[in-house]
Amino acid sequence: MSEYGCKVCRILDEYGMQRYETQLLEQWQADPPQRKGYRQLAEWFNTLMLRREMDRAGLSTLGDEAESKYERLRSDEAIAEEVATELSNAGVPIERLRADFVSYGVIRTHLKDCLDSDVDLSSGEWEREAIEISTSHATTKIEEAVRSLRNKDRLSAGGDVTVSVDVELECENCNARLPADRAIRREYVCNCTN
Template sequence: MSEYGCKVCRVLDDYGMNRYEDQLVEQWQADGGQRKGYRQLSEWFNVLLLRREMDRAGLSTLGDEAESKYERLRSDEAIAKEVATELANAGLPINQIRDDFVSYGVIRTHLKNCLEKEVSTSSGEWERDAIEISREHARGKISEAFRSLQNKEKVTAGGDVSVSVTAEIECENCHTRVPIDRAIRRGYVCTCNK
């Protein structure tokens, strides 16, 4: 049995990042538009981990250098391998670091189970979380399928490719279609019932 509640607990301890746990909770419990979802928190956490290790190795992290490296590590296999080799040659244990990157599900487990934290659900937060989890799942599956198509040379791209998933809501009466985020933000899909 592990001495840690989850992977986040272990990574925080292994990398001396425990002081960032409060920031993680604050970003999750922030009000309204300032609040970060699980996917955003996992990306923030992973970039933070990579940045700290790049700093320790004496690599530049000015600007968005760590964010850029992180995104490239998650992209096309050839690009990810190139970046990983570059970082390994600079002295980073990049394979271990990549193994220690956390998913949004692990972040959720850490916040809810290990820390027993909650956010106010009165403003529709669980619904937003469900939408974000569904989007992240779709994004992952689409990325995986697209990489497979690239590997089979069924589709090409001139550079890195990112996947964006937008869910739309349509009123069956007037057929107005809007992105779900916009409908939630403004409080309605259409005005045909007003």
């Protein structure tokens, strides 16, 4: 059995990142407009790991360089491998790093189980979290399917293909449609009455 509570616990220790645990928790427990969901926290955490390894290898991390590299590592397979090779040649232990990247589920486990922490999910917060998790899961599955279709030459494009999953709500009476996040923010879908 592992000496660590979860993958995040191990990474914080092995990468010497314990001081970032407080930031992780603060971003999760922030008030709603600043609060980050599990997916955003996973991206922040992974980018942080990459930035630290790029710094150690003497690579520039000014501006959004680490964020850009992380996004490219998650994009089309050919681009991801090109970036991985570039980072590896510069001394970044990219295969280890990629294996250590965390998913939103791992972040959720760390926050809820290891830190035994919670947030006030009243006023629609748990519902927003459910929509975010479902959208993230759908995006990942669609990206996998699209990548497979492209690899089988059953789907072509002149460049990279980006998957975007938007959740819309529609009133069955007046057929008004709008993005779910906007409807939740303004607290109504339409102005019609039954």
